[in-house]
Amino acid sequence: MKKLLLSVTMLAAFAVGSAAMAADDVKIGVIMPLSGNSASAGKAAVAAMELAAQIVNEAHPELNSLPLAAGAGLPNLGGAKVRLVVADHQGNPSEGQSQTLRLITQEKVVAMLGSYHSSVSLTATAIAERYGIPFVVGDSVASNITDRGFKWTFRTTPIASDFANNYMEFLTDLKKAGHPASNIAVVYENTDYGTSVAGTVREAAKAHGINIVADIAYNANGADVSAQVLQLKEKHPDAIVFISYTSDSILYMKTMKSLDYLPKFVIGDDSGFSDPAFISAVGNLAQGALNRSAWNIGAKNSTTWRINEMYKAKTGRDLDDTSGRDMQAAFTLMDAINRAGSTKPEAIRAALQATDLKPSQLMMGYRGVKFDRTGQNTLAATYLIQLIGDQYVAVWPQAAAQHSLVYPFKGWK
């Protein structure tokens, strides 16, 4: 009798256990800078990815153009919910590695998302590669992240060479319109992000017959940028490309004003220029700054508008391009896990490789999501946007423009 009771209990426990297994949460690891100088961007991105998980986990029929939004959970996994396990890499590549290792080996996450800094994505993806766990890079743009023949690294965002070519095509259009655009300056922070984007800008400029008259690398943690601004003032290029994080881009605008140097044209490569803190701190000094973005809030009641409203309710601010690209990566990964119908890493990897999302299924302005052999999204694209008042509006390419281009840079005038 005792024996029978025991076996019945065991059976019951097993049954409960396997039932719980079927609806077990699917754990996805996220590494982002939650402390250190880029914490504001990291926290905004985590909030966006959590919102993506929430949209998938709950039923949102009003967002039915997005895969998985209409129903609750992942249907092919018995309605399992997605749970993000978030870790802080502090903007430090070795911390990024150890956190990735911890998430994979201790938290047993089935896939990874991250990680803002290109320098961190570069090291963290190597850990995922070694352990055979898919890593979807949502926002880091240094080209070498997908250049290494990795099997487990996928990247949804457009990369440095895409932007660099867009900037040069834009400058060529400026030239055609009769504005000077032959001599440019590149000002960049001296870690992986800045140096790699600057490198691709140099190549793209060469290919488009544009000269680089000032090439200025600097430390983004520095206290002063006066010397850089004086170098620019002396060379007076036709346009300046800034590849900067938040506090340094704020400092550049303030210092240009205090040293009375109004550039002819300013292009800010996302990051710092896209941080809402940049607009609130120096938006009135940076009028007419050009930036890139694949995010557009869009018309009232559109899917993107609804997402932005949900994000605003959660965080108190508008969704920005960087966080939006991370959110798109999260959607892409969850869609792949669902199609895989399994949490086995190899099945998820195969599903990611087979991804073919159409523009209508996306929240970002990409032409789709389809990965090539290296894991790079071949359909990634971006708009160029310009700061007018306290909003960025799309001005290039012509087809997506909501506003005509303002030339020259107005700054604080």
Added chain:
Amino acid sequence: MIFLQVIVAGLLIGAVYALFSSGLTLVWGMMNVINFAHGEFVMLGMYVAFWAFTLAHFGVASFSAIAAVVLFMLGVLVYLGLIRNVMRGPMLAQILSTFGLLLVLRYAAFWAFGANFVGLPDGILGPSLNVGGILLSAPKLVAGVVALAVTVGMHLLLTRTMLGSRILAVAEDRNAAMLMGIRPDHMQAIAWGLSGASAGIAGALIATFFPISATVGESLGLIAFVVVTFGGFGSVPGAMIAGLVIGLIESVSAFYVGPEYQDVFVYALFVLVLWVRPRGLMGKA
């Protein structure tokens, strides 16, 4: 012309470094305690100024004064609550306790104020001054003048007043000072308060041109230690000169060689000075 402007820009940021460092050198000179949390004191000064401006529309002079008072109290509290006790422990405990304080303050600020950068509106101290074509950034100019005033004030306080003599007496020989009827605890609490107050003023003035965040101590903290060591342990005028020299070298090397290499020049000189003169420019042997 541009050369002069480069020099002036360097001296101005140097004055900011000097202002930032003056409180640190005071505590070091008075008690031989390294306050690793000094950069966090300055960060709190920035937030106090920001809130005083945002909530109550105080002007620069008032919010600097408020920051000074608040940080004076924090300095005294930190001394009474933490430093007084760890002073009795081994040297390592003293060093690690202020390092712990740094982390507590930085991450408490993160928690309380969030990770987003905030800032005072641009040009709160007016536009740049134009002196014969050379532009002087107003906030940095004010920082420079105040740094000079704090330096002179501290120097006078320490060398010309009874309070200063008492503080110095405690620094020189605690037991002898006690025999003379001086309470070391009081003097050291005041020294910490003064250090906090100068960090508060520095924070308030730096906030007029620098983005405010919980991690600002990371950007400016290291420089403060270099300035203090370079200037001479505990010498307030030494910190002033060291700040100016470092600002100048940074600016000239950044302009003529490249901003990414400026640290090479600063730290090479730093090592050289310490090699030739281990006690720093104006430190006592």
